[in-house]
Amino acid sequence: MHGKEEINLRQFLLFLFLFVIGTSILLSPSSLANIAKESAWLSVVVGMMIGVAIILFYLLISIWYPDHNIVDLNRLLFGKWVGTIFTLFFIVFALVSAATVLWTIGHFMVTQMLHETPQPFIHILFMFVVIYGVYLGIETIARTSELLFPYVVLLLTIVFVFSIPSMNLNKIKPFFDIGAQDIVKGAWFDLSISTFPLMVLFMVYPKLVQEKKSVGKKVTIAYILAMLTILAATFITTTVLGVEYTHHHIYPTYVLAKTLNIEGLIQRIEVIIAVSWILTIFFKLSLYFYAAVTALSQVLKVNSYRSLTFPLGIFVIVLSLIVYPSSIYASEWNQTTWIYYSATFGVLYPLLIAIATLIRKLFKRS
Amino acid sequence: MWVILYGVILSISWIQIRALWKQSLKRDSFFYIFTMGLSLTILILSQLGLPIPNPLDGISIVYDPVHSLFQ
Amino acid sequence: MKRRLLLLSFTLLFLLTSLTGCWSKRELDEIAIATGLGLDKTENGYKFTVQIINPAEVAAKTISTRTAVTTYTSEGRSLFEALRGLTDKAPRKVYLSHIRKVVFGEELARDGISETLDFLTRDHEFRTDFHIAVAKGMEAHDLLTILTPMEKIPANKMYFSMQTSSEYWAPSLIIKIQQLISTILEDGKEPVISGVYNVGDIKRGSNLSNVEDVGAPTDVRVDSLGVFKGDQLIGWMDQLQSTSYNYIMGNVKNTAEYFECKDKEGSITLEVMEASSNKTVTIKDGEPHFNVEVSVEGNIADVECQIDLMKLDTIKQLEKHFSEQLSILFNDTVSDVQEDFKSDVFGFGDLIHRTKPKYWRTIKDGWEEQFPEVEVTVEATVKINRTGTISNPYEFKKEE
Numbered sequence: 001m002h003g004k005e006e007i008n009l010r011q012f013l014l015f016l017f018l019f020v021i022g023t024s025i026l027l028s029p030s031s032l033a034n035i036a037k038e039s040a041w042l043s044v045v046v047g048m049m050i051g052v053a054i055i056l057f058y059l060l061i062s063i064w065y066p067d068h069n070i071v072d073l074n075r076l077l078f079g080k081w082v083g084t085i086f087t088l089f090f091i092v093f094a095l096v097s098a099a100t101v102l103w104t105i106g107h108f109m110v111t112q113m114l115h116e117t118p119q120p121f122i123h124i125l126f127m128f129v130v131i132y133g134v135y136l137g138i139e140t141i142a143r144t145s146e147l148l149f150p151y152v153v154l155l156l157t158i159v160f161v162f163s164i165p166s167m168n169l170n171k172i173k174p175f176f177d178i179g180a181q182d183i184v185k186g187a188w189f190d191l192s193i194s195t196f197p198l199m200v201l202f203m204v205y206p207k208l209v210q211e212k213k214s215v216g217k218k219v220t221i222a223y224i225l226a227m228l229t230i231l232a233a234t235f236i237t238t239t240v241l242g243v244e245y246t247h248h249h250i251y252p253t254y255v256l257a258k259t260l261n262i263e264g265l266i267q268r269i270e271v272i273i274a275v276s277w278i279l280t281i282f283f284k285l286s287l288y289f290y291a292a293v294t295a296l297s298q299v300l301k302v303n304s305y306r307s308l309t310f311p312l313g314i315f316v317i318v319l320s321l322i323v324y325p326s327s328i329y330a331s332e333w334n335q336t337t338w339i340y341y342s343a344t345f346g347v348l349y350p351l352l353i354a355i356a357t358l359i360r361k362l363f364k365r366s
Numbered sequence: 367m368w369v370i371l372y373g374v375i376l377s378i379s380w381i382q383i384r385a386l387w388k389q390s391l392k393r394d395s396f397f398y399i400f401t402m403g404l405s406l407t408i409l410i411l412s413q414l415g416l417p418i419p420n421p422l423d424g425i426s427i428v429y430d431p432v433h434s435l436f437q
Numbered sequence: 438m439k440r441r442l443l444l445l446s447f448t449l450l451f452l453l454t455s456l457t458g459c460w461s462k463r464e465l466d467e468i469a470i471a472t473g474l475g476l477d478k479t480e481n482g483y484k485f486t487v488q489i490i491n492p493a494e495v496a497a498k499t500i501s502t503r504t505a506v507t508t509y510t511s512e513g514r515s516l517f518e519a520l521r522g523l524t525d526k527a528p529r530k531v532y533l534s535h536i537r538k539v540v541f542g543e544e545l546a547r548d549g550i551s552e553t554l555d556f557l558t559r560d561h562e563f564r565t566d567f568h569i570a571v572a573k574g575m576e577a578h579d580l581l582t583i584l585t586p587m588e589k590i591p592a593n594k595m596y597f598s599m600q601t602s603s604e605y606w607a608p609s610l611i612i613k614i615q616q617l618i619s620t621i622l623e624d625g626k627e628p629v630i631s632g633v634y635n636v637g638d639i640k641r642g643s644n645l646s647n648v649e650d651v652g653a654p655t656d657v658r659v660d661s662l663g664v665f666k667g668d669q670l671i672g673w674m675d676q677l678q679s680t681s682y683n684y685i686m687g688n689v690k691n692t693a694e695y696f697e698c699k700d701k702e703g704s705i706t707l708e709v710m711e712a713s714s715n716k717t718v719t720i721k722d723g724e725p726h727f728n729v730e731v732s733v734e735g736n737i738a739d740v741e742c743q744i745d746l747m748k749l750d751t752i753k754q755l756e757k758h759f760s761e762q763l764s765i766l767f768n769d770t771v772s773d774v775q776e777d778f779k780s781d782v783f784g785f786g787d788l789i790h791r792t793k794p795k796y797w798r799t800i801k802d803g804w805e806e807q808f809p810e811v812e813v814t815v816e817a818t819v820k821i822n823r824t825g826t827i828s829n830p831y832e833f834k835k836e837e
Contacts, residue, residue, distance in 0.1 A: 088435045096421060116461035116559055124371065125455055173620075173791035242619035248558075259565045259615055267566065300397050307386055307394040310378060310402035318409045322418050333422055340436075374451050381444060 009211040011142035014149050015224040015287060022225035022284030023104055024194040025156075026253050026277050028230055031335070033247035036186035039178045040243070043186030050187060051195040054346065055223050058199060058317055059216055061353055062206035066151040070203035070291075071170040071298040077356040082129075086349075087299055093345050094200055094292035095312075099319035100330075100338075101285050102127060105278065106320070107327060112254055113274060115248040123320050130282065131313035134290050135306055138208060141286050148279050155276035159257050160232055162266055164260070167239040192339040195223075195229060196346025197288075205290045250327065251275075289316060368413070375406070438449035465735040466533040467490070472506065473592030474567075475577030477542035483553070484542075485519035486510045486578040487531055487801050488592050495589060504645055507597020508581050533562040539614075540577040540633060545669035546663065554668070568599055569612045571663045571670060573632035574824055575639075583635055583642035586653040589682055594734040595633060599659050607692035607709070608660045608679035612744040621668055625797070625804055629682065629806065632673060633660040666780040675772075681770035684731050684763075685783055685815060687714040693706050693738065696759055705741025710822070716788050720796060722784050729815040731767060733759075736823040740830040747828055756819050763817035775809045785811065 007015075032040035065073055070090055074083035106122040114122065133141050237252045240259065246252045254277075257270035293312050298304035324330040367381040377399050379402055475486035487509055494505040509527045513519030523531055539557065541550055549765065557563055572580040588594035602609040612630050620628040635657055641647055642655030662679040664672050674682060685688045689712040696705050711734040719726050737746065745751050774782060781787075786804045790797040800807060 092421070096425070112561055114460065121367065121455070121460075128451075144432065145407045145735055174794040175796035210434070221560075241615055242623070244622035245615055245619045248618075248622075255565065259613075261566055268564070300393075302394045302397055303389075304394070307382070307391065307398055308401060310382060311398050311405060314375060314409075315401060315405040318405045319421070322408075322412055322420055323422050325420070336433050337422070337426045337429045339423055340432045370454065374447070376522060378444075381440065385440070 005137060005138050005208055006057060006203070006210060007142040007208050009209055009213075009215065009218065011145060012205060013218055014145045015142070015201060015205070015283065016198065016219065016222045017226045018145060018149070018152070018280045019198060019287055020126075020194045020223065021229050022280045023101055024196075024230050025233050026108065026191065026251050026273075027104070028100065028190050028193060029234045029252045030190055030247055030249055031331075032186045032234055033238055033243045033252070034104055035189060036182050037243055038174065038238070038244075039176065039183055040238050041081045041172065041231060042176070042178075043183050044190055044227065044231040046183055047187035047190040047195070048224065048231070050237075051191055051227060051322060052220055052249060054191070054195055055198060055202070056216065056343050057350055057354075058202035058218055061213075061350055061357075062202050063212075064357060066212070069205075069207045069294070069298075071295050072197060073203070073353065077353060077360065084299060086296055090203070090345070091292050091295050091299070092194060093341070094288050094295070095316060095319060096323065097197060097200070097342075098285055098288035098292060098316050101281060102320040103286075103324050104332070105281050107324075107330070108251060108254075108274075108277070110326075112251060113271075119249060120317075120321055124319050126282075126285075127313055127317045127320075130286050130289055131309055133282075133286050138290055140186040141283070141290070145283055149257055149345070152276045152279050155272045156229065159260065159269065160236060161257060162262055162269075163236045163240055164294045165262065167236060169239060171239050171242045172235075188333070188343075190230070191340055192342045192346070193268075193334075194227070196342040199346050199350065200288060200291045235277060248265055250331075289313065292316075325346045372406075375402075450805050463530070463532070467529055469527050469529040470535050471531050471533055472535060472590050473538045473581050473595070474533075474536055475508075475538065475540045475542065475572070475581045476545055477576050477578055478545040478548055482512060482514035483516050483519050483545075484510060484512050484578060485523065486581050487517060487523065487527075488581045488590075489527065502645065504584060506584075506591060508578075511577055516553060517560070533560070534564055536592075537590075538568050538570065538592040540572050540580055541630075542564060542572050542577040543574055543670065544576070544663075546571045546630070549668045550670075551621065551668035554614065554621075557614055558618065563612065567614070568596055569614060569617055569630055569631040570595070570659070571630050571661070573634035573661060573673065574605045575634065579639050580633060580657065583639065583655055583657055584648050584658060586648045589659070592673065595657055595659060596692045598657070599631065602659060603688075603690075605691050606660065607683050607689045607694075608662070608676045610662060610679070610683055610688055620784075621665075621794075623787060624801060625644075625781060625788075625790050626781045626784040627667070627780040628665045628667070629674070629782050630665065630670075632663045633657060633659050634661070634713060634761075641757060664778045664780050664782055666775060666778070671780060672778050673771060674770075677766060678770045678773060681767045682774075682782065683732065683816075684712060684733070684765060685714055685716075685729055685771070687712070694733070694735065694763075695757070696762055698742035698744065699754075700742070704735060704739075704744065705755065706739035707733075707735040707814060707819070707821070708738035709733055711735075716785070716790050717785075718785070718792060718818065720793065724783075724797075724809055725789060725800075727737075727788070727811065727813040729767070731763070731815060731817045732820070733763065733817060734820045734822055737821060737825055743830065743832065745829060747823050752821050758817040758823055759821075761816050763819060764815060767815035767817060768813075771813045774812075775811075779805075779809045781805075781808045785813070792795065 029040065032043050036043040068076060072086050074086045078086055102123050105126055106119045109122045110117060110119045233253050237246050237256050240256055241252060248253045254270055254273050257273040260269055261267040293309055294305045296312065297308050302308060383398055386398060408418060426427050452532050466540035469489045471487040471489050473488035477484040489505050489509065490506055491503060491507055494501065494503050509523055511519050520531065527825060583591060583592045585594040588597060599609060599611055603611045609694050617628050620626050635642060635655060636653030639655065647653055647655050660676060662674045662682060663670050664674060689709065692709045694707040694709055696707065698704060712731065714729060715733045717728045
C-alpha cells in the first residue's frame with residue numbers, strides 16, 4: 001500500500017534534538033537541584049560528556065547494521081525465540097515510556113493551566129493527534145518537525161534571553177562543593193530522561209535514514225546542542241530561582257517564565273514555555289509510539305503498521321491513565337526505578353548487542 | 367463526555383476494520399480487534415473503579431534489588 | 438470518496454466539540470478579580486481578606502458614589518478553607534491570578550508565616566509577581582479597607598508606591614515570594630519584609646469621603662522593614678536602619694541622602710545615583726571577620742549652607758565627611774541588628790557558605806549563637822560627580 005519510508009539526515013537530527021529536550025527541559029532542573037544542589041549545572045555537563053560517548057556507541061551499532069532495525073537485529077543476533085522476547089521487552093519499554101510521557105503532559109496541563117479539566121481528556125486529545133501523525137507516517141512527522149523546530153528554538157530563546165538580567169551567580173556558589181557521587185547521581189538521572197531513551201531512536205530510525213555522510217560529527221553536534229539547552233534551562237532556573245526554590249517546584253522552568261518581568265513590558269510569558277514544551281513532547285511521544293507500533297507490527301507480521309496504530313494508541317491512552325496513580329508515585333518511581341529501567345535499555349542492551357556481534361564475528365572467522 | 371468518546375472510538379474502529387476486511391487482511395483485522403478489545407476492556411474496568419494491576423509496579427519489583435544495591 | 442467524507446465529518450465533529458476550550462470556562466462577569474490579599478490570625482485559624490475590583494467602577498466614565506473595590510472577609514481553619522468560605526459571601530468565585538499585594542497581619546507574622554507560604558505557592562492560580570508586606574502594628578484586614586487617592590484600587594497604590602519608592606527612596610524594598618521562600622529555606626540568611634502602615638484614622642479611610650478630600654487624611658505608607666528570624670517577625674527597623682540595610686545589601690538604586698554641614702549650620706543633600714556593596718569575609722584564628730565596602734556615587738542636589746563648591750578641595754572634604762557619616766550609620770545599624778534582633782538579615786552566614794564552604798560546615802550549627810558576636814566592619818566611600826545645574830550656592834542676605 002505504502003512505499004518504503006525515508007527521512008533525511010537533517011530530519012533525523014531534529015528528531016534527536018527534540019527527543020533529548022522533550023521532557024527533560026521541564027522536569028530535570030527540579031530533580032537535579034535536589035540531587036546535586038548548587039552543582040546541578042555541573043551534573044548536566046558531566047551527563048553531556050557521558051552522553052556523547054553513549055550516543056556514539058549507538059551510532060556505531062547502527063553503522064554495523066545499517067539495514068536492521070531492532071526487530072531484525074534481535075532475530076539476527078539472538079535467534080527467533082529469544083530475539084522475539086527481547087523485542088517484546090523493547091515494545092513494553094517504548095509503550096511504558098510513551099504512557100509516562102503522556103501522563104506527564106496531562107499532569108502538567110492540569111496542575112499548571114487547565115485546573116478543572118479532567119486529566120483523561122487531555123491525554124485523549126493529545127494522543128489522538130499523535131495517533132493521526134503516526135498514521136500518516138514518519139515522513140509527515142519529520143516534515144512537521146522541520147516546520148515547528150524554529151518555533152521551539154525561538155520560544156525557548158525568548159524565555160532564556162529575558163531571564164539573563166535576573167540571574168544571580170551567587171545562588172549557585174559555592175562551585176564544586178559537592179561529592180562526586182552526587183554529581184554522578186544527578187548526571188545519571190539526567191541521562192535516564194534525556195539520553196538513554198535515545199536508544200529507541202537509534203534502534204528504529206537508521207534504517208530510514210539513507211544519507212550516511214559524516215553522520216558521527218553531525219549527530220554529536222546535535223546532541224551537544226540539545227544538552228546545552230538543558231544545561232541552559234538548569235543553569236538559569238537555579239541562578240534565578242535559587243536551588244531550594246527550584247527543587248520544591250515540579251515544573252521549575254514554567255515557574256521561571258512566570259517570574260519573568262522585564263520593566264513591565266515583557267511579563268506573563270509562561271505560556272511560551274508551555275507551548276514550546278508541548279511541541280517538543282509531541283515529537284518525543286510520536287517517536288516512542290512509532291517505535292512501539294512498527295516493532296509490534298513487525299513481530300505480529302501484519303501487513304502495515306498503520307492497521308495497528310489506532311488500537312495501540314488507545315492502549316497507550318489507557319496505560320497512561322493507570323501508570324501513575326499520583327504525582328508522588330511518579331517522582332518516586334522516576335528516581336527509584338526509571339533510572340535503572342532506562343539504563344537497562346540505554347546501556348546494558350547495546351552492550352549486549354556489541355558483545356553478541358563480536359562473538360558472531362569470531363564464529364564466522366573460525 | 368465518555369459516551370461521545372466511546373462513540374468516536376467505535377466508529378473509527380468500524381470504518382478501519384471494514385476497510386481491512388475489504389482488502390481481506392485477516393491477520394491485520396484480527397490483531398486490530400484483539401488490541402482494541404484489550405484496551406477498551408481495561409478502560410471500562412478502570413472506569414468501573416476496579417483495581418487494575420499497574421505495570422510499573424511490576425517493573426519496580428524487578429528493579430528493587432538493583433535500587434537497594436546502589437543505595 | 439464516501440468513506441473519506443464520512444471520516445472527515447467525524448473528525449470535524451470531534452474537533453468541534455472537544456477543542457472549543459469551554460471545559461471550565463469562566464467569563465469575566467463570572468469571576469471576582471482579587472487585587473489584594475490580607476492574611477490574619479484568629480483563635481482557631483486564619484482570617485482571609487480579599488480586595489476585589491468592582492469592574493463597573495474602575496471602567497466607569499461617570500463619577501458614582503460606589504467604591505472601586507470591595508473587601509470580603511472569611512475565616513477558616515486553613516487558608517484554602519477560608520478562601521472557599523468566601524463563596525458564600527462574595528457573589529462570584531474569587532480569581533487570584535491578578536493579586537498585586539499580599540499583606541500579613543502583624544500578629545500572624547509574629548506567629549510564623551511558613552504555613553501560609555505553602556498555600557501561596559501551592560495553589561496554581563497564584564502567580565509569583567506580587568509583593569509581600571506586613572501590616573505594621575495592625576491587622577491586614579484593616580489595611581486593605583483603606584481607600585486611596587490617585588489609584589482607585591488600593592492594592593495597586595501599594596504596589597506602585599513600593600515599586601517607585603524602591604527605586605528612588607532607600608528605606609523601602611520589594612520582596613517577592615520566591616525571594617522570601619529561598620531566604621527562609623537557605624542557611625545563614627534571614628528575611629526582611631517591608632512593613633505597610635496607615636496614617637490617619639482607619640474608619641475614615643474606609644469611607645469614600647477619604648478620597649474626596651484633596652489631602653486624603655488617611656493614607657498608606659510603605660517605608661519600614663520588618664526583621665524576621667526564620668519565618669517569624671521579631672521586630673522593626675526604623676527608617677535609618679532600613680536605609681543602611683538596603684545600602685549594605687546593595688539594594689539602593691537612587692535615593693536622597695541628607696548630611697549636616699561641618700559647622701552644624703544648614704545641610705547638604707546628596708542625590709545618590711549609584712550605590713553598590715561588596716561583602717568579604719576573612720577568617721582570623723578560626724573566627725570570621727566581615728568587611729563590607731559600600732560605595733556611593735551621587736550629585737549634590739540641595740545645599741543649605743555656605744561652602745565653596747567650586748574648589749576641588751571642598752568636594753574632597755565633603756566626600757570624606759559624608760563617607761565618615763555613612764560609615765558610622767552603617768556600623769551602628771549592623772551592631773544594632775546584632776544586639777536587638779540577633780537575626781542574620783545581612784546574609785553573612787550565606788556569604789561564608791558561598792565562599793568558604795568547608796569552614797561553613799564546621800560552624801553551621803552554631804551560627805545562630807555566633808552571629809551576634811561576629812566582627813563586622815562597614816566602610817562607606819562617597820564620590821561626588823556633579824553639582825547640579827548651578828555651581829556655588831547663592832549668597833542671600835539674611836535678616837539677623
